Amino acid sequence: MLNMPARRTDGAGPARPASGPDLEALLGRILPLVWVAALLLAIAFPLMAMLGRAFLAADGGFVGLAHFAEVAGSPGLVRAALNSFAVSAAATLVVVPLAFGFAFALTRTATWGRGVFRQVALLPLLAPSLMPAISLVYLFGNQGLLKDWVGGSVYGFWGVLAGEVFYTFPHAFLILATALAASDARLAEAARVLGAGPVRRFFSVTLPAARYGLVSAALVVFTLVVTDFGVPKVVGGDFNVLAVEAFKQVIGQQNFERGAVVGLMLLVPALLTFGVERRLARRQAAALSARAVPFAPSRRRGVDLAAFAGLTLVSFAIVSLLAVGVAASLLAYWPYDLSFTLAHYDFSGVDGGGWSAYVNSLTLATASALVGAPLVFLGAYWTEKLKAAAGVAPVLRAFALLPMAVPGLVLGLGYVFFFNHPANPLRGLYGGMALMAVCTVAHFYTTAHLTAATALKQLDAEFEAVAASLKVPFWVTLYRVTLPVCTPALIDVARFFFVSAMTTVSALIFLYSPDSSVAAVALVTMDDAGDTAAAAAMATLIVATSAAVSLALSALEGAVSRRKARWKSR
Amino acid sequence: MKPDDAFLSAAPHLAVAGLSRRYGAFTALDDVSLAIRKGEFVCLLGPSGCGKTTLLRLVAGLDTPDAGRVLAHGADITRLPPARRDYGIVFQSYALFPNLSVADNIAYGLTPRRERARHRERVRELLELVGLPGAEDKYPAALSGGQQQRVALARALATSPGLLLLDEPLSALDARVRDKLRDELKRLQKKLGVTTLMVTHDQAEALAIADRVVVMNAGRIEQVGTPSEIYRQPASRFVAEFVGEANWLAARRVADDVVEVGSHRLVLGQALPAGDAFSLFVRPEDVLVRERWQAAPNTLLARVADVAFAGALTRLKLAPEGMPGVTLTAELCPSMLSRQTVVPGQIVPVALPAERLIAYPEGARC
Numbered sequence: 006m007l008n009m010p011a012r013r014t015d016g017a018g019p020a021r022p023a024s025g026p027d028l029e030a031l032l033g034r035i036l037p038l039v040w041v042a043a044l045l046l047a048i049a050f051p052l053m054a055m056l057g058r059a060f061l062a063a064d065g066g067f068v069g070l071a072h073f074a075e076v077a078g079s080p081g082l083v084r085a086a087l088n089s090f091a092v093s094a095a096a097t098l099v100v101v102p103l104a105f106g107f108a109f110a111l112t113r114t115a116t117w118g119r120g121v122f123r124q125v126a127l128l129p130l131l132a133p134s135l136m137p138a139i140s141l142v143y144l145f146g147n148q149g150l151l152k153d154w155v156g157g158s159v160y161g162f163w164g165v166l167a168g169e170v171f172y173t174f175p176h177a178f179l180i181l182a183t184a185l186a187a188s189d190a191r192l193a194e195a196a197r198v199l200g201a202g203p204v205r206r207f208f209s210v211t212l213p214a215a216r217y218g219l220v221s222a223a224l225v226v227f228t229l230v231v232t233d234f235g236v237p238k239v240v241g242g243d244f245n246v247l248a249v250e251a252f253k254q255v256i257g258q259q260n261f262e263r264g265a266v267v268g269l270m271l272l273v274p275a276l277l278t279f280g281v282e283r284r285l286a287r288r289q290a291a292a293l294s295a296r297a298v299p300f301a302p303s304r305r306r307g308v309d310l311a312a313f314a315g316l317t318l319v320s321f322a323i324v325s326l327l328a329v330g331v332a333a334s335l336l337a338y339w340p341y342d343l344s345f346t347l348a349h350y351d352f353s354g355v356d357g358g359g360w361s362a363y364v365n366s367l368t369l370a371t372a373s374a375l376v377g378a379p380l381v382f383l384g385a386y387w388t389e390k391l392k393a394a395a396g397v398a399p400v401l402r403a404f405a406l407l408p409m410a411v412p413g414l415v416l417g418l419g420y421v422f423f424f425n426h427p428a429n430p431l432r433g434l435y436g437g438m439a440l441m442a443v444c445t446v447a448h449f450y451t452t453a454h455l456t457a458a459t460a461l462k463q464l465d466a467e468f469e470a471v472a473a474s475l476k477v478p479f480w481v482t483l484y485r486v487t488l489p490v491c492t493p494a495l496i497d498v499a500r501f502f503f504v505s506a507m508t509t510v511s512a513l514i515f516l517y518s519p520d521s522s523v524a525a526v527a528l529v530t531m532d533d534a535g536d537t538a539a540a541a542a543m544a545t546l547i548v549a550t551s552a553a554v555s556l557a558l559s560a561l562e563g564a565v566s567r568r569k570a571r572w573k574s575r
Numbered sequence: 576m577k578p579d580d581a582f583l584s585a586a587p588h589l590a591v592a593g594l595s596r597r598y599g600a601f602t603a604l605d606d607v608s609l610a611i612r613k614g615e616f617v618c619l620l621g622p623s624g625c626g627k628t629t630l631l632r633l634v635a636g637l638d639t640p641d642a643g644r645v646l647a648h649g650a651d652i653t654r655l656p657p658a659r660r661d662y663g664i665v666f667q668s669y670a671l672f673p674n675l676s677v678a679d680n681i682a683y684g685l686t687p688r689r690e691r692a693r694h695r696e697r698v699r700e701l702l703e704l705v706g707l708p709g710a711e712d713k714y715p716a717a718l719s720g721g722q723q724q725r726v727a728l729a730r731a732l733a734t735s736p737g738l739l740l741l742d743e744p745l746s747a748l749d750a751r752v753r754d755k756l757r758d759e760l761k762r763l764q765k766k767l768g769v770t771t772l773m774v775t776h777d778q779a780e781a782l783a784i785a786d787r788v789v790v791m792n793a794g795r796i797e798q799v800g801t802p803s804e805i806y807r808q809p810a811s812r813f814v815a816e817f818v819g820e821a822n823w824l825a826a827r828r829v830a831d832d833v834v835e836v837g838s839h840r841l842v843l844g845q846a847l848p849a850g851d852a853f854s855l856f857v858r859p860e861d862v863l864v865r866e867r868w869q870a871a872p873n874t875l876l877a878r879v880a881d882v883a884f885a886g887a888l889t890r891l892k893l894a895p896e897g898m899p900g901v902t903l904t905a906e907l908c909p910s911m912l913s914r915q916t917v918v919p920g921q922i923v924p925v926a927l928p929a930e931r932l933i934a935y936p937e938g939a940r941c
């Protein structure tokens with residue numbers, strides 16, 4: 006540090022510029038602000054637009070709680086709210102124990118095929134939530150194969166419940182598997198040494214250790230169901246729920262004020278969940294000591310057999326709900342003519358956009374992955390690594406977490422109110438693919454951000470300091486070290502964006518125009534028009550594409566990891 | 576340094592003045608001032624959490640102080656970004672880039688990047704210097720801790736910086752490697768003449784390696800001095816306790832330079848500080864066991880309670896007569912023991928040299 010200023014005082018020509026604007030510091034301050042501005046535009050402003058709609062009259066005057074009173078006085082909406090609550094609570098009560106049992110069998114027993122079962126549990130993530138609903142119709146609907154098994158009709162509470170269980174299962178499973186894998190084996194050991202039987206051990210050690218996970222899973226499932234639109238749209242029948250009601254009010258009746266109020270009602274549980282979840286996540290991290298010993302189950306034939314039977318049963322249900330949809334798309338006329346045909350994949354005779362919707366989906370998913378992944382990664386880099394950004398980092402971090410608290414349906418409503426507002430200069434974007442990509446990236450920003458931030462936190466905290474001491478600007482270190490080391494996480498984020506963009510409906514349903522319809526939205530249109538076989542074909546295309554891209558990116562990740570292993574072996 | 580810097584050379588190579596750094600209500604660094612001469616090897620020594628790393632990061636420009644200044648040759652560099660300063664740094668974790676080979680790690684700061692051949696030559700030279708010739712194509716994960724440390728050092732030295740900053744560079748190594756590398760580091764520093772500021776919590780390491788030691792406690796500097804000053808004349812009770820081993824005797828004032836311990840009077844080499852009650856400090860090697868009793872000041876009789884062989888030295892536990900409950904530890908060298916055998920139970924005359932006794936006010940514990 007010593008030569009430079011000294012030379013400057015002598016008037017000798019400095020070897021490196023010792024004065025003038027410091028580009029690094031300047032960029033460090035500006036770039037995070039650009040990200041904050043982008044998130045403001047993509048999340049905060051649409052939300053505020055929705056808030057505004059809920060409290061303002063159509064002509065802009067403040068009406069206080071008048072819209073709320075109107076909604077409270079409308080029996081249809083009150084019933085929808087009650088229905089939403091009932092089905093969400095029921096789904097939570099079914100999914101959480103089921104997913105806990107599944108995760109428990111996978112993490113705490115030495116049963117066979119655990120890797121395969123794990124993948125099966127995650128399969129529903131590859132499908133739009135309408136897919137299980139369509140399969141349910143084929144199984145238990147008016148012409149369903151197993152119609153006689155169920156007393157009444159699949160349309161209504163029970164159908165919605167079944168579809169939601171399928172749809173939310175992997176979310177609960179992931180949270181609970183993490184919680185169970187993280188709990189300390191030494192406690193279980195100690196309890197056994199102290200003579201506690203298996204039942205007592207379960208209630209005194211295992212369950213308490215997983216309690217944060219259980220609460221988190223319950224909250225997440227509840228919120229997912231309350232805000233889900235796909236399943237009730239297809240199998241809801243007369244069983245009206247809030248999410249579908251919001252859609253009807255805004256798209257069907259152009260009643261924006263009511264739509265905004267319903268949107269707010271959906272936002273409340275999501276915000277609550279978000280707040281509680283963040284607090285639990287912090288406490289769970291604190292409860293996890295660094296020296297915790299992971300549980301290593303040993304072979305106990307009886308227990309393992311029971312676990313295997315349970316896992317097989319659940320897996321069979323999951324796979325059937327997917328397989329029925331796929332099968333129906335390939336059969337001439339389920340269940341009467343079971344000959345093979347590809348006719349349902351010729352979408353020319355049905356509404357919804359057909360193959361062009363599918364191509365749009367591919368474009369949207371690719372764009373979200375290719376734009377979203379670098380965007381999210383850089384955003385996480387600013388918050389975690391850039392010293393010059395230290396002042397702005399907390400703000401950016403808060404904005405990165407915000408999307409998690411906003412259900413897709415609410416975000417979509419917000420986009421309608423904000424981007425479709427006559428006074429908005431960005432109005433031209435409304436109905437176009439670009440805005441749909443923006444919405445998708447914003448919608449899934451938080452999970453992607455947390456993945457990237459976790460990967461970055463695992464790097465040595467002093468890389469940037471060393472680089473600075475060597476007078477290497479941060480962008481060189483980002484390119485030469487940080488990015489190569491974090492490539493697997495980056496691929497992970499890209500895969501997440503791709504699959505999410507392929508399967509999501511809730512926000513996009515408010516944003517598409519006939520030209521920019523996407524596959525998952527086309528599903529809704531086809532189902533509405535009664536073209537169930539075409540809908541099944543489109544759902545199959547979505548699942549196949551998600552699966553293929555996931556596999557390809559996994560292979561890429563594997564190849565990258567093998568290259569990383571080379572750094573370790575030489 | 577160029578010759579035309581001469582008129583500035585009166586100013587210290589590096590100085591910090593009144594440096595403070597607070598984290599919320601907690602003061603990590605409290606009004607610290609220090610000057611370092613060119614070519615000097617200075618160690619920041621103190622217990623974990625006392626602010627050593629904080630001070631180093633301020634010097635490196637990786638953090639900004641709440642008050643105070645950092646000066647290079649008298650010029651204020653407090654707010655300069657790291658890239659505008661001139662130093663190399665080695666962290667405890669080494670922070671080697673895992674995806675780059677040893678050669679690419681070392682050449683990371685060499686510019687311009689297209690001069691590959693010149694860089695290759697420089698890397699070879701540096702690897703030779705740190706004792707790792709031929710390691711160019713290895714990756715960091717394939718190296719042992721000691722080898723990684725050498726690569727990190729080579730990377731920090733690659734651009735020939737005017738200052739080398741080391742944050743606990745040896746702490747992550749096991750004892751044998753640590754001692755070896757310590758000596759090599761010292762030799763290398765003298766050979767290159769690079770001004771070095773090193774952080775450590777290991778007092779033996781600091782005393783062995785540094786030209787000057789800065790003892791820190793709770794964000795403040797307790798003492799700055801050569802290793803022998805620090806060891807011989809600890810400026811505070813904290814320093815005396817933190818550095819080396821010592822006997823502590825409860826003492827009361829009798830006269831200006833006389834204290835009473837038990838029923839004995841002991842004379843000190845210098846006047847007592849203010850107060851009536853003191854802790855009297857004497858190093859084990861300064862407790863002298865005499866062959867014969869001779870009535871003299873500061874001489875007393877003690878019963879040998881224990882004799883323990885400790886390699887180069889023999890450690891005695893002594894129970895002085897007239898000091899109930901007090902145990903003195905003495906360290907004897909083999910040459911003394913060859914003149915005189917010492918066995919447990921024996922009564923021996925013991926002298927506590929006046930100039931080796933230091934009194935610290937009681938209650939002024941760290």
Ligand SMILES: Nc1ncnc2c1ncn2[C@@H]1O[C@H](COP(=O)(O)OP(=O)(O)O)[C@@H](O)[C@H]1O
Pocket residue numbers: 598603621622623624625626627628629630
């Ligand atoms: N970024 C920070 N935020 C809050 N406290 C800190 C931070 N960095 C250091 N401290 C606190 O300052 C004190 C001194 O830290 P440090 O300089 O790292 O100590 P050491 O002497 O062990 O290197 C410690 O108590 C530490 O907890």
Ligand SMILES: [Mg+2]
Pocket residue numbers: 627628629743774
């Ligand atoms: Mg430290």
